[in-house]
Amino acid sequence: MEMENKEVAKILYKVADFLEMEDNPFRPKAYRRAAHTIEFLSDNIDDVRKKGQLEDLPGIGKNIAQKIEEILDTGYLGYLEDLKLSVPVDFDALSSVEGLGPKKIKLLYKELGITNLDDLEIMAKRHKIRRLKGMGEKSEKKILENIEFARKHGSRKLLGYVLPLAQSLKEKLERMEITEKVEVAGSIRRRKETIGDIDILVITSHPRQVMDFFTNMKVVKEVINKGPSKSTVRLKEGVECDLRVFEKEMFGAALMYFTGSKEINVELRRIALQNNMKLNEYGLFKGKKRVAGVNESEIFHKLGMDYIEPELRENRGEIKAAIEGKLPILVDYNEIRGDLQMHSNWSDGSNSIIDMAHTASKMGYEYIALTDHAGSLRIAQGLDEKRLKDQMKEIDKINETLDGITILKGVEVNIDSEGKLDIKNELLNDLDIVVASIHSGFRQEEEKITYRIIKAMENENVNIIGHPTGRKIQERKSYNLDLEKIFQTSMDNKVFLEINSQPNRLDLKDVNIKKAIERGCKMVINTDAHSPKQLKNIDLGIATARRGWASSKDIINTLSLQKLEKILN
């Protein structure tokens, strides 16, 4: 039974969900911890099992190890099936309704037989829910409102969609005279690829006025709750937003706590306790005395470790590295000197080459590569060989008029189902940059599709593999790739894997970037922009690289043009 770590983890997370309905709160925690360990394990869980080392992994003991073996052998877990039978509810759907947690879901099933959102809506409308213990008229009304929201906006949102929204709220609050400091925290600050809600922290000595302003903003659709230090609203855009107010002395502790992740918070608090201290959102305490709290770095230092950048805070080994002083210096948001994949109106982009170059120049870039589609991709208005030659001449002309930025001549070629490219080698040879990517036939078996990419990488003219795994967030799974082979071929042939910055791609993704770095690969962060505005998406790609522990030395487009040209040949 071939199973990915992620699939095994998913089953254990599911067990945790169901155990949450029972009384012992620590069993679901144990399963969740084990699931997290497996989800971000860099080795294949099946290999660990074959070596008999399951119980060496953190959070995995005898019992869970046995269950993992069952999952690996059979593809499913009898224990989970039993749990599902005893409370056969659509847990994900029901728990996406604000205010419904495991305990209430169980109560609703036991008393009213509710298993899904439709059942829930019917029973609420028949006023059956208000009669249950711990429920009332208000809970029933809220459930009805929240079902609607859950149906419309059930899943998490893309970072690229929520980030600008969060930044505009931050600016609104900053413009108030009574706010001293405003910061966006939560998974947005960690630049996670998908976002559940927006968390904003504020320092002010007038909390009530800030809360009033916040809950009355034009962009607010409804207020979910409002207290003196914390309020939650639902925005018209379909995202929830929390605002919390703190005093200056504790802002660092609050920022750290509300940045999360939940997993790293639990771990840091445990470390605080081990050192006879206590960590919460108000500070780090020794007895009653606050020993740190104004800023995050003093808290990290007092806990005996280096400062951990927000993008790394997932409890995937960063704490150990911080204690040992071995965290990488992450590639900075201003270190990218050029963008090596973008499209103009010569193919499916919306603007001229000059428009793209001007925006890139304003962003401070030294170089860009124009990589319009060519060859067989007709939907993307791919250039034929004559048009491609025309474009090369055009770029030469434009370069003469530009100052401080150089346009490299490139192309994005399609890798066909056999691994062949759709432009002749002699023409590819004349270009500065060749990006090769797959655009169809995604669902081939592992061996075949891996071979396709490897064959493209073995072409001496190819420099970059575009969006290497083809995944689209919340939309399409990645190809069945043998990434280890891809990494090896990348090294052997000096072909660089792309970190594509499109909001729904972010491909390679963070954990694969980390693996690639561990194997010694270098990568390139590109936007694949189809308009000048999309060039700004580079920040999403940089964030993803940072989440993958990348330093500038791992990313080739942090190099000067001169050095870049050397490694491209």
Next chain:
DNA sequence: GCCGTTTTCGGCCCGACTGTTTTCAGTCG
């Protein structure tokens, strides 16, 4: 269910807010 430089048993992160209660359980982050 896991874990151990205070431990093989007794802990396990912690606080705000809500609604339904009359002191608290459930949810959320």
